[in-house]
Amino acid sequence: MTPLLQVKGIEKLYGARIGCADVTFDLYPGEVMGIVGESGSGKSTLLNCLAGHLVPDAGQVIFDTRANGPVDTVTMSEPERRMLSRTDWAFVHQHVRDGLRMSVSAGGNIGERLMAVGDRRYGDIRDKAIDWLGRVEIEAARVDDRPTAFSGGMQQRLQIARNLVTGPRLVFMDEPTGGLDVSVQARLLDLLRGLVREMGLSAIIVTHDLAVVRLLADRLMVMKDGHVVEAGLTDQVLDDPQHAYTQLLVSSVLQV
């Protein structure tokens, strides 16, 4: 089977400081990869390099495109990359303000990607928006409300709906449960797990929270100082950590 994503030797420097370095892994269709590590370990830097938001200084990010098979997204043209990021890719931001249009209704937020790829029937767009609100457990009656009128948990669910409406194949998530109350987090995790299974999504999830990866990730990478120090099946890594840093992390000494 061809990997959906092949990451080879990704490196990103901020001046002399290492953002992330020498990151290599494959992600297969339907797989969820978790990335954990302490604050400043390079998780977001890596994720942004993979999603095309940052240009890495070295390495390749090869995505198995529908049309042309595996293509290096780092060197593909910007229009192609932007097209990918609103069709086959999705990006769930930690801060909903980065991922939602706060002055546009919930329906308009969900409909944006549909319209961006050429959907031109208002009735269909609205139906799909309402359907997706239901799938993320928001009442249909809220379709014309702006996200500013939603709770934090609802906003995050709306962001997820807005991202998944075009049926992406790869979802990038940066701390999707960050900043939410514990009970709200649990509900969001259940929802995400359901959607990932139901849609057969492949995902890369960055988090501080080992409970999140335990629940969602098939595989795990542990990062420290910009490098991957340990990688493997989630349960293996968490139950039998090999690297001293992972052992500290798992023993929750370093949990933030």
Add this chain to the structure above:
Amino acid sequence: MSAYNFAYLDEQTKRMIRRAILKGLAIPGYQVPFASREMPMPYGWGTGGVQVSAATLTPEDTLKVIDQGADDTTNAVSIRKFFEKTAGVETTEETEKATVIQTRHRIPEAKLREDQIIVYQVPIPEPLRFLEPRETETRKMHSLEEYGLMHVKLYEDISQHGAISTAYAYPVKVCGRYVMDPSPIPKFDNPKLEMDAIQLFGAGREQRIYAVPPHTRVVSLDFEDYPFEATKADHPCDLCGAEDSYLDEVIMDDAGNRMFVCSDTDYCRSRREAGHMGRLAEENAA
């Protein structure tokens, strides 16, 4: 008059503006940046249009200036006087006789010809500005033809008002490529944007010029199930009886009586001169 160069602007500046105009004509609907000059009038008065007109006029031209369809508003009169004084060109109120027409908020009802140029005063040239305030991002959206956001705006309109409520500055796609703000003309005028004359758009404060060459396809954005409609008040003109012209609603007295009259004053006058009469024609006949 001798205190000024022809049409106020120096030749260097006019050349710079003409280059922007030519570039605009070569790339229909594309916003060309230009170094807008201080003009002896405030920005809200159409300094962008005035600069484009100044760079376009020749001594042989006949200029018409309209504001909301009328030749006699303060804005139209002062711009007309400005060019009478600085360029010494002939001016007219008759659409037929004009070779250059500067306008704010309307396209004349009379069909424009290939030998005419219409210059629009534009306050905000960027149609994506409402939803995306970052200029770097809107430029990128234009360059990559990412126009989904325009439909988000129309979607919001329908979801809030049950119909596309945008009545002015209704966005269009030019030549199948650039999305363009046609300036705050009523959407009734949008179908006229496909015309025989050259159309030039000038935004002074925002320093942009754009253009639509003659016979260029201009499509108003819409949804399949909410198609674009060039609406107007459902009345004939009370003065000239025209049923095909854009109407202004005028309050006539303290009792709240109203009348509908052509916003294009020259069109209305020429119809009345040709003997057409509306509901209130006699009592208003001078």
